[in-house]
Amino acid sequence: MTIKLWSGKPLSLKVIDTNAGTSMDGLDIAHVHFTQKSPDAPLKMRLLRAGEVAFDGALKKRVMRLIRTNKTSPEEISMINIQVGKLSPSNWLRLIKIRGMQLGEFAANAIQHFAEDHHFNLQEEVDIIAGQGQTIWHLPLPHLFEGNQIRAHLDMAEISIIAARTGITALSNFRVSDMALGRQGCPLFVAWDGLCATHPEKNVAVQNIGGIANITMLPKGDPRLGYDFDTGPGNVFIDGAIRYFTKGECQYDKDGLMGAAGKVDQEIVHEVLQQP
Structure with missing residues (x-):
């Protein structure tokens, strides 16, 4: 692989980042601007906009059931990861009401609405989308599988759908890339x-x-x-x-607020703090 030398041009990169955490309360979206005068200079980041789009109830229940029961099918995995068929705008509303958008379509739609709500143009104000999907399964340590020690990870929110819907270069699978380099991915x-x-x-x-x-x-x-x-x-x-x-x-x-309204049980706190 050829390493390209610095061209002398300062870095200016505007990025949309999405992340769905283990809490599964929604999709976090941030629009940030990275700048750097040279490779040896400090990398600076300015937060331009940020927000959250709550998961559709039906989609959230389906994903949580998949994780909790560890039972699914190739068909269900592919449907959740992308979304069945091509949808017209009128079909979006119908789908939201009767079954919930699947993760790839949900993320792409969320990014588009995020841009509309914050009054900026994706094509003009975004260079790259970094799409971290919803973690479905994570095995950071080796597990025996068919005689081999395997580490594995599965994120879902098909990045190709996000790139196609927005028309912007999109990157994903950061955890798997991290594991490929010998780390734990998370x-x-x-x-x-x-x-x-x-x-x-x-x-x-x-x-x-x-x-x-x-x-x-x-x-x-x-x-x-x-x-x-x-x-x-x-x-x-x-x-x-x-x-x-x-x-x-x-x-x-x-x-x-709920936690702050209660009283601390110091006995339990003390017991927990005694653990190694």
């Missing part, structure tokens, strides 16, 4: 945290609490030395409790 924070948070004289730890919590360790001075790993459940159990006690009316504890 988390993926180390590259970004390394660029943004490496300190010249201090070791830094960056803790993220999503559905699953993870930490990035950044040795001082060199962003290439960082590493990251999962540390255990984050808010996934809290989300489950909220859905259960509200009978599905709430999907998560927005702004932590």
